[in-house]
Amino acid sequence: MKNHHRLLLSLVLGACAGLICHGFADSEALQIINRYLVEPIGQIFLRLIFMIVVPMVMSGLMLGVYQLSNHHGLARVAQRTLFFTLLASSASVAVGISLVNLAQPGVGLDISQMLGDSSGVNKIQQNVAQAKPVVQSLLEIIPKNPFASATQALEGEMLSLMFFSLAFGAALAATNGGKPSRWVELLEETYVACLLVVDTAMKLAPIAVFALVFQSTFKFGHHILFSLGFYVLVVVTGLLVQQAVVYSMLLRFFTRIKPLSFFRQCRDVYLYAFATASSNATLPRSLELAEQDLKLRPEVARFVLTIGSTANQNGTALFEGITVLFLAQVYGVDLSLAQQVQVVLMSILAGIGTAGVPGGSLPLIMILMQQVGIPPEGMGLILGVDRFLDMCRTTLNVSGDLVIAALVDEPESERT
Secondary structure (H helix, E strand, O other): OOHHHHHHHHHHHHHHHHHHHHOOOOOHHHHHHHHHHHHHHHHHHHHHHHOOHHHHHHHHHHHHHHHHHOOOOOHHHHHHHHHHHHHHHHHHHHHHHHHHHHHOOOOOOOHHHHOOOOHHHHHHHHHHHOOOOHHHHHHOOOOOOHHHHHHOHHHOOHHHHHHHHHHHHHHHHHHHOOOOOHHHHHHHHHHHHHHHHHHHHHHOHHHHHHHHHHHHHHHHOOHHHHHHHHHHHHHHHHHHHHHHHHHHHHHHHHOOOOHHHHHHHOHHHHHHHHHHOOHHHHHHHHHHHHHHOOOOOHHHHHHHHHHHHHHOOHHHHHHHHHHHHHHHHHOOOOOOHHHHHHHHHHHHHHHHHOOOOOOOOHHHHHHHHHHOOOOHHHHHHHHHHHHHHHHHHHHHHHHHHHHHHHHHHHHHOOOO
8 A cells, every 4th residue: 555545544544533532532541542652653753854854954945045046057047947936936825825814724623612721722822922023023034143043943943044044055056166065965965864764754654644633633523624624625726826827927928838738738747746746756757848848948948847846846835835824723823914924935935945755845844833833733634635735736846847947948939
């Protein structure tokens, strides 16, 4: 049985077991089992992810910016790629944030009333109420001490760590001049090692999903499942809006390409991306399509698509923004404007540092949750449906890579 099938089965079994046990929530034996067996299993999985977040974010962002800023003399192409990457990512997050605020998929579930002891939720809400003013929050994005930010990343310094990583990656590209660098080799090896840890943790995910979903449904009953279905609908809607509206507008405004014709030519790659849920695995097919069918210049297609497989994750950025706000609604956390701006900025930056492999966005989503005071256990609610959503957002990521490649190529081409 494939891992994503195990995750789905674990979600169903965990939800069913939790719902059954919810009717006997007063049982002392069940409370002991949940507290001393089920809950620790979920915590082990979460800690495995948390422990590699800092090196993964730093190495991923530094490599992404380094490759975008200085890649074999294609300075102008890199600049246009970076511009369109940020533009498309910003649009995707804006779509996601707007949809989740409009639809509010997690609002119907009032966890504070379901918990016998609401002190935990009250503490979360108090922490959110103590949020800093917008100006102060934006000022503190620039860290005084990046090493301190790294050690305190899980306690609120992740955005400043991301800023340092972006600045260091750009500086590394400027000083290196395109020559091989031991720094770059070290960052690449660090990133690969982080992916290995994530891959190992994901092998434990089926057991962790059962534990986390059981714990949630045991406490909150069937209401949480209705909110989860609504959440999936909101994410898929957001991805469709980004594909059909945003990408079409970009192609129409910046090129002479007809969007429907472009998307029709790319349909085989979309299917491959959906099946593999991996931008990296789809890259060879995307390169072939770009050069042979879309007739993009090889040097542009190879640069944009290779970099885009890790640095342009529009679907992931949209998914992360929706997920964080959905879980905030589930836990009754009313995010201020400053905190929603923070989620937007971090989702855009996370799109650059997200791995182009199944489950690569998981660590960054958990960090976003931490920044706004949402318990990481909330991740257990979405892990079971994440494989399907991963397939959907990977399709959008690959589509975005091809669109940006066409946008970057268009000024120099002779399209008719």
